[in-house]
Amino acid sequence: EAQVTQNPRYLITVTGKKLTVTCSQNMNHEYMSWYRQDPGLGLRQIYYSMNVEVTDKGDVPEGYKVSRKEKRNFPLILESPSPNQTSLYFCASSLGVSSFTEAFFGQGTRLTVV
Amino acid sequence: AQKVTQAQTEISVVEKEDVTLDCVYETRDTTYYLFWYKQPPSGELVFLIRRNSFDEQNEISGRYSWNFQKSTSSFNFTITASQVVDSAVYFCALSKRDYTGANSKLTFGKGITLSVRP
Numbered sequence: 001e002a003q004v005t006q007n008p009r010y011l012i013t014v015t016g017k018k019l020t021v022t023c024s025q026n027m028n029h030e031y032m033s034w035y036r037q038d039p040g041l042g043l044r045q046i047y048y049s050m051n052v053e054v055t056d057k058g059d060v061p062e063g064y065k066v067s068r069k070e071k072r073n074f075p076l077i078l079e080s081p082s083p084n085q086t087s088l089y090f091c092a093s094s095l096g097v098s099s100f101t102e103a104f105f106g107q108g109t110r111l112t113v114v
Numbered sequence: 115a116q117k118v119t120q121a122q123t124e125i126s127v128v129e130k131e132d133v134t135l136d137c138v139y140e141t142r143d144t145t146y147y148l149f150w151y152k153q154p155p156s157g158e159l160v161f162l163i164r165r166n167s168f169d170e171q172n173e174i175s176g177r178y179s180w181n182f183q184k185s186t187s188s189f190n191f192t193i194t195a196s197q198v199v200d201s202a203v204y205f206c207a208l209s210k211r212d213y214t215g216a217n218s219k220l221t222f223g224k225g226i227t228l229s230v231r232p
Binding site: 031033035040041042043044045048058059088090092094102103104105107108110 | 118149151157158159161164205207218219220222223224225
């Protein structure tokens with residue numbers, strides 16, 4: 001089954017404690033990205049990757065890091081989480097930049113930073 | 115810059131009513147894609163439709179229909195004979211079609227919360 005898998009689904013952590021949200025897709029997609037969803041703001045892009053070892057900032061990258069060492073994985077790293085990073089996070093993948101299909105989204109990760 | 119406006123924030127209807135969710139977009143690109151996604155209470159994002167900028171034909175899928183009008187930069191979504199299971203947040207989104215390798219991000223509207231009462 002084609003899917004994007006995020007883990008964990010729910011996470012409560014304390015300010016400053018490094019965490020990683022994993023994202024994996026099994027569709028051999030080139031393009032992957034991370035979004036955060038906040039009430040009244042919709043979804044905003046954090047980082048994106050057009051292929052292995054190619055990543056760049058989206059609209060709200062501050063406080064986040066990513067890596068793309070393998071095509072299928074695109075983890076989101078919060079080195080020192082703060083309460084304003086409490087949000088619902090989505091990983092997405094799509095076939096490629098030049099043949100844009102719909103984005104497939106993971107199930108979401110609800111992060112609470114206290 | 116791209117922008118998507120969903121002016122309606124919350125809509126409440128009674129089951130079996132028809133409801134239209136509005137979406138207005140702004141872009142300078144001549145080639146782009148428009149999308150609708152559904153987010154049920156469980157939280158996942160469910161793809162509903164993709165429309166490219168060269169295809170202005172309306173689309174119908176069961177009780178769902180979409181009206182794309184480039185002249186008014188709108189891509190409205192109508193649910194006919196709404197059901198309780200249609201209760202969700204609905205997002206309209208826009209993406210440019212770019213062959214240069216630039217970021218093909220989705221620009222989302224803020225979403226419309228639809229509540230369908232029995």
